[in-house]
Structure formats: structure tokens, C-alpha cells
Amino acid sequence: GESVGLHLPTLSVQEGDNSIINCAYSNSASDYFIWYKQESGKGPQFIIDIRSNMDKRQGQRVTVLLNKTVKHLSLQIAATQPGDSAVYFCAENGAGFQKLVFGTGTRLLVSP
Amino acid sequence: GAGVSQSPSNKVTEKGKDVELRCDPISGHTALYWYRQSLGQGLEFLIYFQGNSAPDKSGLPSDRFSAERTGGSVSTLTIQRTQQEDSAVYLCASSPFPIRGDGYTFGSGTRLTVV
Numbered sequence: 493g494e495s496v497g498l499h500l501p502t503l504s505v506q507e508g509d510n511s512i513i514n515c516a517y518s519n520s521a522s523d524y525f526i527w528y529k530q531e532s533g534k535g536p537q538f539i540i541d542i543r544s545n546m547d548k549r550q551g552q553r554v555t556v557l558l559n560k561t562v563k564h565l566s567l568q569i570a571a572t573q574p575g576d577s578a579v580y581f582c583a584e585n586g587a588g589f590q591k592l593v594f595g596t597g598t599r600l601l602v603s604p
Numbered sequence: 605g606a607g608v609s610q611s612p613s614n615k616v617t618e619k620g621k622d623v624e625l626r627c628d629p630i631s632g633h634t635a636l637y638w639y640r641q642s643l644g645q646g647l648e649f650l651i652y653f654q655g656n657s658a659p660d661k662s663g664l665p666s667d668r669f670s671a672e673r674t675g676g677s678v679s680t681l682t683i684q685r686t687q688q689e690d691s692a693v694y695l696c697a698s699s700p701f702p703i704r705g706d707g708y709t710f711g712s713g714t715r716l717t718v719v
Contacts, residue, residue: 535608535695535710536647581646590660591637592708596646 504601511569513598515582518563522584526592527556527567530579539567539580569600577602606630608711610696616717617686625681625714629698636679637708638671641693650694653679654701686718 505511517525523544528536542549542556542565549556555568565582579599583592609628617623629636638650649663653673664670668687673679683690693715697708 533712535697535712536708537710538708583647590635590654591649591652593649594639594647 501596502599502601504603505572507572507574507602507604509572511567511572511576511600511602513567513569513580513582513600515565515567515595516563517565517582517584517595519584519593520560520563522593524585525556525558525565526583526585527554527565528581528583528594529576530581530597532578536581572600572602574602574604576600608696608698608709610694610711610714612714613712614715614717616719619688619718620685622682622684623686623716625683625694625696625716627679627681627696627698627711629677629679629696630709631677632700633698633709634676634701635699636673637697637699638679638681639695639697641695641713643692647695650681683716686716688718691716691718 526541527539529539530536540551540554540556542558544560547558553570557566569576577600579597581594581597583594585592608630611626615623634655636653639647640650641647651658651664651671652660655676656673668684671679671681693713695710695713697710699708
């Protein structure tokens with residue numbers, strides 16, 4: 493069945509470091525992937541997305557990499573700040589699917 | 605409003621009682637989704653609406669759970685005879701159809717506690 497999972501449940505970094513959050517997916521039919529950030533007491537917030545016809549996409553301080561060969565997705569955050577502390581979820585949407593399937597999340601802790 | 609609004613933000617109920625959770629999506633968003641998030645866990649899909657119809661309700665855990673959407677707008681998730689395992693944050697999201705590059709917009713959720 494469909495499943496999206498993460499390699500690291502908690503990632504602790506120092507302010508200013510670069511962070512990398514990883515995600516594995518199992519559905520080879522998925523063609524759209526999204527990273528969300530969830531702060532305590534709030535709903536998930538869109539960060540960046542990528543379609544399967546790309547292998548890299550950059551935003552402001554964030555980069556998403558997609559490796560379809562090994563079904564792996566990563567989120568890179570440059571110059572991590574304390575405000576980046578949150579739980580990060582990857583999600584996938586398969587072709588023709590009407591819903592996103594979410595992973596279990598990685599907690600990012602940024603120390604000053 | 606500008607975002608997805610959910611009410612109540614918090615609900616404490618006694619085991620066996622029925623509860624209703626409400627979601628006001630972004631105006632014009634035809635797709636509406638309910639997810640459930642247990643403590644420290646990911647998001648579990650419950651049901652998806654396109655307009656007022658629910659093409660996919662495969663995630664509803666049991667027949668105690670039901671949802672409806674009226675006027676292509678507001679949705680209500682009803683849990684009958686609540687159980688302690690129903691305690692979770694219930695998140696609603698809306699999106700234009702088909703799904704856009706910015707995916708869903710989520711509300712802040714309703715935290716349900718069954719005692």
C-alpha cells in the first residue's frame with residue numbers, strides 16, 4: 493500500500509547550520525510531493541513542493557531534492573534559525589489520487 | 605475569511621457523547637479534506653469532499669464517524685458515542701481543484717479530548 497516515512501524522527505542542529513530532513517516513499521506512481529512545517533498548536537503550513545519531472549527545486553532558504561530511483565525526498569534548510577524549530581512532514585500525491593499521504597514527521601530542534 | 609477556520613479549537617467530552625466539529629474552507633475551494641493527528645503522530649486521512657459529495661471516505665475509522673458538506677462550503681465531522689481512542693487533533697484542509705502547487709491550506713485544528 494501507500495506509505496511515506498522518515499528516516500530521522502528528531503534532528504537537533506545549531507543556529508546557522510544547514511539542516512537536511514529525509515523522507516522515503518513507497519508508491520512509485522506518486523508524481524507530486526510537498527513539504528509542510530507544523531508549529532505547535534497550528535496546522536501544517538506549506539513550504540515547498542516538487543513534481544516528479546524535476547529532481548530539485550529551490551525556495552527561500554529551502555531546497556527540495558527528489559530521487560525517484562530510490563524513492564527518496566529531502567528538504568534542505570540553509571542557515572537554520574530558531575524559528576525553523578517545528579515538525580516537518582513530507583507528503584505525496586499519486587497520479588489520479590485526490591488526497592495527500594503524509595509521513596509521520598521529523599522534529600527539528602534549533603539551538604541558539 | 606482568508607484562511608481555513610475550524611471550531612471549536614478545543615473540545616473536552618465525556619466518553620459516549622456525540623461531538624460535532626466544524627470546518628469553514630477558503631471561499632472558492634471546491635476540495636475539502638479531514639485528517640486526524642494523534643499525539644506525536646502523522647496525519648491520518650479521514651475523508652475527502654469534492655463539492656458536496658465524498659468520493660473518498662476510506663479513512664473513516666468506524667461507522668461512528670460521519671461527515672457532510674453543504675453548499676460546497678462548510679463541513680461538519682460528527683463522532684458518535686465517542687471513545688477515548690478518538691482523542692486527537694482533527695485537521696481540516698481545503699484546496700482548489702485540481703490540486704495546486706501550494707497544496708492544501710490547513711486550519712489550526714480541533715483538539716478533541718475524550719475523558
